Amino acid sequence: MPLRLDYSNMMISPGGIDPKTWTTAGKRFADTMRGFDSLRKSGAVGFVDLPDDRRLLEQVTRFSAAARGSYDDVVILGIGGSALGPIALRTALRPSGWNMLDEKARGGFPRLQVLDNVDPETIAALLDRLQLARTLFIVTSKSGGTAETMAQFLIVHDRIVAAKLDMTKQMVFVTDPKQGALRPLAERLRVPALDIPPSVGGRFSVLSPVGTLPAALIGIDVKSLLAGAGEMARRCENPELGTNPAGVYALLQWLADTQLKKSVAVFMPYSDPLRDFAAWFVQLWAESLGKKRADGSSVGSTPIAALGATDQHAQVQLFMEGPADKTVTFVAVKERRTDVKIPAAFADVRELGYLAGHTLAELIDIEQRATAGALARRERPNMTIHLDRVDAAHVGELMMFLEIATAYAGQLYGIDAFNQPGVELGKQFAYALLGRPGADAAKKEWDSLPRSDPRWSV
Amino acid sequence: MPLRLDYSNMMISPGGIDPKTWTTAGKRFADTMRGFDSLRKSGAVGFVDLPDDRRLLEQVTRFSAAARGSYDDVVILGIGGSALGPIALRTALRPSGWNMLDEKARGGFPRLQVLDNVDPETIAALLDRLQLARTLFIVTSKSGGTAETMAQFLIVHDRIVAAKLDMTKQMVFVTDPKQGALRPLAERLRVPALDIPPSVGGRFSVLSPVGTLPAALIGIDVKSLLAGAGEMARRCENPELGTNPAGVYALLQWLADTQLKKSVAVFMPYSDPLRDFAAWFVQLWAESLGKKRADGSSVGSTPIAALGATDQHAQVQLFMEGPADKTVTFVAVKERRTDVKIPAAFADVRELGYLAGHTLAELIDIEQRATAGALARRERPNMTIHLDRVDAAHVGELMMFLEIATAYAGQLYGIDAFNQPGVELGKQFAYALLGRPGADAAKKEWDSLPRSDPRWSV
Numbered sequence: 001m002p003l004r005l006d007y008s009n010m011m012i013s014p015g016g017i018d019p020k021t022w023t024t025a026g027k028r029f030a031d032t033m034r035g036f037d038s039l040r041k042s043g044a045v046g047f048v049d050l051p052d053d054r055r056l057l058e059q060v061t062r063f064s065a066a067a068r069g070s071y072d073d074v075v076i077l078g079i080g081g082s083a084l085g086p087i088a089l090r091t092a093l094r095p096s097g098w099n100m101l102d103e104k105a106r107g108g109f110p111r112l113q114v115l116d117n118v119d120p121e122t123i124a125a126l127l128d129r130l131q132l133a134r135t136l137f138i139v140t141s142k143s144g145g146t147a148e149t150m151a152q153f154l155i156v157h158d159r160i161v162a163a164k165l166d167m168t169k170q171m172v173f174v175t176d177p178k179q180g181a182l183r184p185l186a187e188r189l190r191v192p193a194l195d196i197p198p199s200v201g202g203r204f205s206v207l208s209p210v211g212t213l214p215a216a217l218i219g220i221d222v223k224s225l226l227a228g229a230g231e232m233a234r235r236c237e238n239p240e241l242g243t244n245p246a247g248v249y250a251l252l253q254w255l256a257d258t259q260l261k262k263s264v265a266v267f268m269p270y271s272d273p274l275r276d277f278a279a280w281f282v283q284l285w286a287e288s289l290g291k292k293r294a295d296g297s298s299v300g301s302t303p304i305a306a307l308g309a310t311d312q313h314a315q316v317q318l319f320m321e322g323p324a325d326k327t328v329t330f331v332a333v334k335e336r337r338t339d340v341k342i343p344a345a346f347a348d349v350r351e352l353g354y355l356a357g358h359t360l361a362e363l364i365d366i367e368q369r370a371t372a373g374a375l376a377r378r379e380r381p382n383m384t385i386h387l388d389r390v391d392a393a394h395v396g397e398l399m400m401f402l403e404i405a406t407a408y409a410g411q412l413y414g415i416d417a418f419n420q421p422g423v424e425l426g427k428q429f430a431y432a433l434l435g436r437p438g439a440d441a442a443k444k445e446w447d448s449l450p451r452s453d454p455r456w457s458v
Numbered sequence: 459m460p461l462r463l464d465y466s467n468m469m470i471s472p473g474g475i476d477p478k479t480w481t482t483a484g485k486r487f488a489d490t491m492r493g494f495d496s497l498r499k500s501g502a503v504g505f506v507d508l509p510d511d512r513r514l515l516e517q518v519t520r521f522s523a524a525a526r527g528s529y530d531d532v533v534i535l536g537i538g539g540s541a542l543g544p545i546a547l548r549t550a551l552r553p554s555g556w557n558m559l560d561e562k563a564r565g566g567f568p569r570l571q572v573l574d575n576v577d578p579e580t581i582a583a584l585l586d587r588l589q590l591a592r593t594l595f596i597v598t599s600k601s602g603g604t605a606e607t608m609a610q611f612l613i614v615h616d617r618i619v620a621a622k623l624d625m626t627k628q629m630v631f632v633t634d635p636k637q638g639a640l641r642p643l644a645e646r647l648r649v650p651a652l653d654i655p656p657s658v659g660g661r662f663s664v665l666s667p668v669g670t671l672p673a674a675l676i677g678i679d680v681k682s683l684l685a686g687a688g689e690m691a692r693r694c695e696n697p698e699l700g701t702n703p704a705g706v707y708a709l710l711q712w713l714a715d716t717q718l719k720k721s722v723a724v725f726m727p728y729s730d731p732l733r734d735f736a737a738w739f740v741q742l743w744a745e746s747l748g749k750k751r752a753d754g755s756s757v758g759s760t761p762i763a764a765l766g767a768t769d770q771h772a773q774v775q776l777f778m779e780g781p782a783d784k785t786v787t788f789v790a791v792k793e794r795r796t797d798v799k800i801p802a803a804f805a806d807v808r809e810l811g812y813l814a815g816h817t818l819a820e821l822i823d824i825e826q827r828a829t830a831g832a833l834a835r836r837e838r839p840n841m842t843i844h845l846d847r848v849d850a851a852h853v854g855e856l857m858m859f860l861e862i863a864t865a866y867a868g869q870l871y872g873i874d875a876f877n878q879p880g881v882e883l884g885k886q887f888a889y890a891l892l893g894r895p896g897a898d899a900a901k902k903e904w905d906s907l908p909r910s911d912p913r914w915s916v
Contacts, residue, residue: 008911080771096583100558105587117768118825119730120798120818125554145809148767151800151821154813158801181809202771245916263781264722264760272577283772290776300780302722304762309606310575312881313538313660314741318748321880322758323721340578342609343616351603351639354894355612360578363609363892367576370887373907377883422778423770425835429828434821436812449831456466458703 002231003397005245007383009372010252015324015379017255025255029241032250035411036404044418046199047403050207051230051396057222059194060209063172064216070169071110071136072103074217075126077152078140078210080283082174083116085206085399086214088280092273092395093220109219110136118148123155132163132170136217140174140210142196144181147430167191174209201418203284204403207396221392228396236404246401249383250408256327256381257301265301266319269331270308270368273390277331278305281402288406288417299413309367316371320378328375328382331398332368335389336361460689461855463703465841467830468710473782473837475713483713487699490708493869494862502876504657505861508665509688509854515680517652518667521630522674528627529568529594530561532675533584535610536598536668538741539660540632541574543669543857546738550731550853551678567677568594576606581613590621590628594675598632598668600654602639605888625649632667659876661742662861665854679850686854694862704859708866714785714839715759723759724777727789728766728826731848735789736763739860746864746875757871767825774829778836786833786840789856790826793847794819 010016039045050056076086090098090112099111115123137156141149160170173193175182186193194209205211207229216222236246256262265285267278282303290300306315308330319326342363344356355363368384375382385401387394410417428442468474497503508514534544548556548570557569573581595614599607618628631651633640644651652667663669665687674680694704714720723743725736740761748758764773766788777784800821802814813821826842833840843859845852868875886900 004915006910006915008908008914011911011914012908079768083768084772096580097587100587117730117765118818118822119728120794120822121796122554122730123818124796124798129555129558143809146771147813147821147825148771150810151813151816151818154800154803154810155798155818157803181807185804185807243916248916263783270577272575272580279772286773286776286780287771290778290780292779298779298781300776302760302762302776302780302783304760307575310537310541312884313604313606313745314542314737315744316884317878317880318744318758318760319880320748320884321750321756322744322748322760323756325721325760336578338579338582340582340613342612345612345615346643349639349643350895351601352608352612354889354892355605355609358609358892360576360581360609360613363605364576364578366891367605367884367888370891370904371884373887373904374884377903377907378880420775422775422780422836426770426774426778426825426829426832429831430825431812433824433828434812434816437808445835446828446831449835450466450470452464453466453469456469457462457464458701458706 001388002235003245003394003401004386005249005383006386007248007252009376010256010327010381010383012376012379012381016381017252017260021255021259025251026241029247029251030239032247032408032411033239036407039407043199045407046197047204047207048233050197050200051226051233051400053197056195056197056209057212057226060212060216060222063192063194063213067136067217069108070134071217072134073130074110074112074136074138074214075130076112076114076138076140076214077149077156078114078138079116079146079148081202081205082140082149082210083114084280084283085211086112087114088277089206089211089215089220089225089395090218091276092390093215093392094218096272098218107219110217112214112218115152118151123152127156127159132159133165135170137171138174138214139171139182141182142176142180142202142205144175144183144185172213174213203287204418206280206399224392225396228393229400232397232400233404236401246404247408249401249405250412252383253301253327253405254409254412260381262325262327262381263301264304264326266304266306266326266328268306268308268311268328270364271331271333271390274331275307278307281305284402284406287420289409289413289415290422291413291415292422293413293415299415308371309364312367312371319380320375324380326380328380330368330372330382330384331387332365332384333387333390337389459846460693461703461852461859462844463707463841464844465706465710467834468714468785468839468841470834470837470839474839475710475718479713479717483709484699487705487709488697490705490866490869491697494865497865501657503865504655505662505665506691508655508658509684509691509858511655514653514655514667515670515684518670518674518680521650521652521671525594525675527566528592529675530592531588532568532570532594532596532672533588534570534572534596534598534672535607535614536572536596537574537604537606539663540598540607540668541572542738542741543664544570544672545572545574546735547664547669547673547678547683547853548676549734550848551673551850552676554730556676565677568675570672570676573610576609581610585614585617590617591623593628595629596632596672597629597640599640600634600638600660600663602633602641602643630671632671661745662876664738664857682850683854686851687858690855690858691862704862705866707859707863708870710841711759711785711863712867712870718839720783720785720839721759722762722784724762724764724784724786726764726766726769726786728822729789729791729848732789733765736765739763742860742864745878747867747871747873748880749871749873750880751871751873757873766829767822770825770829777838778833782838784838786838788826788830788840788842789845790823790842791845791848795847
């Protein structure tokens, strides 16, 4: 069954969205759709068309088939959108603890490691651990200008040269088909390069080779992933709000933020396979919607990653009794890939006896329902995304659902969901401090900032 | 050098705290200290005294010395405070990728795995992977009433019995010395049990055997950890705000929330070893301060975990241009345990040439400073905790600093930082759904909740 969003607990009274407000806002949805459609026509939202891009799928299928058996480790050099999607896919769609399994348990597929930072300890430790000749490095950057990824590339390139290995066998790029620094570098080094379509930005790129190449290399069913995503894309072509799940989700989140002043959007799957999925969503939502509008005002709700049942013992106290500034989106999973029965023992011990006979799947599911119910009882709006199971098709569906919802929310907020101008100043300051040519203006601005004040230090 | 907090960027104008407000609020700090001291005398804040508890240290030292060489895996069954502290310590104080290193690289110390959820897939996969006879399970629960941990215990207990192994060799409990379900169970099973002092709650327990036992078992220098924490505890005995770092931090956070309406507190270390530390802080802050006051009003800022430089490509756009409702606490690290030089190559490529000759430690440090400066330039207050290095002493210091600051903040907000009444209703609903005896009232309340409404589903 396709994914289903139950938002009954968003419509609670008091605390939730008033049905009249909902109806009125719903009438505006046609505008949102129109805005989205014209963006789509202008070529700004290529992510919606990724599921149908046969050429890209063929690039990935051909490359991964040829690579089969040649590598024990695949290492992504990438940060942000280049890292979060692949990590989410690995955790969701490969057996638990994938990188700690032996080759047999991995079905002969390689481990997948992701270098998503420039801490020297992590990189040095990983490079020491790898057998270089059995490692494929995927360098993922659309522009080829990402300082962190380029620094990693220089280090890895040097190691491969020093080990006298064949660069064309140990490296593959995923980058813009024409623009940027990596494309000419690929030609120079004769390294294969797969495409990120120009119309697809980093945080919307998981269904391009950014996500599908590493996924295919570790044995994930990429075709199903794309098929699930494609079904959701078609489901969201419906201009009628009532049957467009991404439309409903975007409108709920936008109303909660702008009308109910619920500025924090918690995303909380009850599923270990979806443990890293929430971090992918956080980037998608935060970097797309946290923006200044043309009039100078700031918008965008703040996404927070949580995990059930774990976070019932960490963040739920705050969600339940702290400021009423949050909504919670649960993800509930109907069928788990395996289940474990809780054995009957110590029936005489009050704290243990009642658990006997239940299974862990029942327990985690009951905890989700109990937490959702308790939040609603405390006038804290929440909603639940129901997934039949965590498999490639459903994960693809869920990703496309959230991507389209994010794009719609951009329309509702009246901002460009596809740029990230706010990170430019920090980048320029870093260039200035690193001595990159052309950063003179940034250097001047940096030098004019007030220095650290010894009065304000302890 | 001890940890230093530079809060110059919290005092920026406009956007930050006005120096006059600071001075006025500072005069109230004596009250905060008095409140904290009387709590301490009443025995409610035992965590401050953990560094000096020689009896507990001896329990841990003796147990871990006797266990040396007997186990390949240590597995914690625990959730919330029982899991987050040990995970943070492992990531901070053991070499990168600890659980993926072979025995030699681990110096003969075991891996450390933490079962902090009840997803059947994770538990089944881990139990399949382990060699039971070479595994020590630490069951951590103060009350012995935590459903998730007790379910795990029943499953693991059953496996150990089925494998005809000696329970007293494969299991150890960490629990209250007198109260709760685990203590009598320890006696019944003859399983060793270490203490969580009655005055120490779960999220303040990392410096008790909850954290120190697993830490010692995997070779972390627990003595230095406690010594660093003890130094911070003494430093914070000073009633003068200007020399009490936890006091300054609590007051800054409280003023930012209540006066500047900055209700989101981001915690962002620039260090992979501190990657999991932020999640530990999130629980500490969220569960301690997200509370209803006696007058029914809700308080508590919302903590968010971030990681530098990684989150510059995920969350920083929102921090920089989204609603001005956030402060950011950076953690900067002076000396890394290792460094990697960025090789000079492709000097002709603009995107690569400027990186040559720098090291990764320089790069990540420059990125931290650039991001802090850019935030300040955009009128977004932030502060930086400076650590000389990530070693046991400094991590202990940082943990105690944040624990005391949280306790102080509880005083400032006028709430009890040491309970978690908000999670009770969800627990009761879960008991009702699981059929636990005595949950009749909860069952009635559950049945009276409005059902899911088909109108609000898509």
